[in-house]
Amino acid sequence: MDLSLLSALNAEREARRAAILVTELANGRQRLVRETEAEAEPMSDELLERLRTGRSGTVERDDGALFLNVHLPPVKLIVIGAVHVSQALAPMARELGLDATIVDPRTAFATPDRFPDVPVIAEWPQDALPKLGGFDRYTALACLTHDPKIDDQALLPALQAECFYIGALGSRRTHAKRIERLEAAGIGAEAIARIHAPIGLDIGAVTPAEIAVSILAEIVAEQRRDRRRAPQTRPAS
Amino acid sequence: MLSTDSDILKAAEGxxxxxxxxxxxxxxxxxxxxxRPVGSHLVIDHDGNFLGSVSGGCVEGDVLTxxxxxxxxxxxxxxEFGVADETAWRAGLSCGGRIKVYVEKLG
Known part of the structure; x- marks a missing residue:
């Protein structure tokens, strides 16, 4: 691979843009297809599908095999709320390779002492988010404050930016009120339905660590959606 | 912390x-x-220093050579490595899988 090509690929990754490195396996020739260029490519269907799923692989063509290495930006996780669940979640998120940041304007909660593993920003979401580069499709958002004044500031832009995962803590009753507020703000039903609430996979989680596991499992399930098996039916007992 | 693929490619460039x-x-x-999934990288320098992984350790030795x-x-x-051929047995891909690895010089 040419150093200039690797440089160009690294620049796309740095800017959080998806790209595919195409290698002709017979002769080693390579080129980079940026996400914005995929549509104009002769193999656009194949390339766009791979950008969607993030799956790398080989394609056999009449003129030889092509290896498509799909580079999606690393997943960014923004957690609103420097709460107990977030404390349990931060080191686990790091272990999963998620680029996590905690945001909470309540300075008593948002302290580096409570969060040694990840960056903490003690500001309102509307002020903190631009510093984090805002939301994109490769961002997951978990709203955990229980306080609509704080959570809603992140929910609205996350829905607009089509974050791949949006979860919000709270009971069904809390969520019903949230839906009313979002509808009043002009958000459509389809967008609202994308919010995972109550947050987390239903594993009967009780402790903060268990709730953190259920949230992270739900994020992974969304991230790996195309690899999931169809739901298994349990044998009758 | 484990190296992510983006760290590995940045290191390769550096x-x-x-x-x-x-x-x-x-x-x-x-x-x-x-x-390791398709697309995973291992970067190697001329002194044999390496970063990343293509098999979680099973065939890295042969890849370095x-x-x-x-x-x-x-x-x-x-x-190509797999349990069926002798080289792979030596390299020890004991999980029962097979992998194909492309090795290229960074110019």
Whole structure:
């Protein structure tokens, strides 16, 4: 691979843009297809599908095999709320390779002492988010404050930016009120339905660590959606 | 913390800019229970320093040898490992999977 090509690929990754490195396996020739260029490519269907799923692989063509290495930006996780669940979640998120940041304007909660593993920003979401580069499709958002004044500031832009995962803590009753507020703000039903609430996979989680596991499992399930098996039916007992 | 693929590619670029001979190994295909997904990278320099993984440790030794040759002659090569062939048995891909690894020099 040419150093200039690797440089160009690294620049796309740095800017959080998806790209595919195409290698002709017979002769080693390579080129980079940026996400914005995929549509104009002769193999656009194949390339766009791979950008969607993030799956790398080989394609056999009449003129030889092509290896498509799909580079999606690393997943960014923004957690609103420097709460107990977030404390349990931060080191686990790091272990999963998620680029996590905690945001909470309540300075008593948002302290580096409570969060040694990840960056903490003690500001309102509307002020903190631009510093984090805002939301994109490769961002997951978990709203955990229980306080609509704080959570809603992140929910609205996350829905607009089509974050791949949006979860919000709270009971069904809390969520019903949230839906009313979002509808009043002009958000459509389809967008609202994308919010995972109550947050987390239903594993009967009780402790903060268990709730953190259920949230992270739900994020992974969304991230790996195309690899999931169809739901298994349990044998009758 | 485990190196992510983006760290590995950044390191590859940095090493090359320092003037080191560098090769990049990439998992091209997997069958069965291969430990690292397609697209995973291992970057190797001319002294045998490496970062990343193509198999979680099973065949890295053989990949390092081939990488040294690729840095030397500049030719890309395709390596295959699996339990069925003798080389792979030696390399110890004991999980029962098979993998194909592309090794190329970073120019």
């Amino acid at each position: 090493w090359r800019r320092e003037g080191r001979g560098v090769a990049l190994a990439t998992v091209i295909e997997t069958w069965g229970s291969a430990p 081939e990488a040294a040759d690729a840095i030397e002659d500049g030719k890309p090569r395709m390596l």
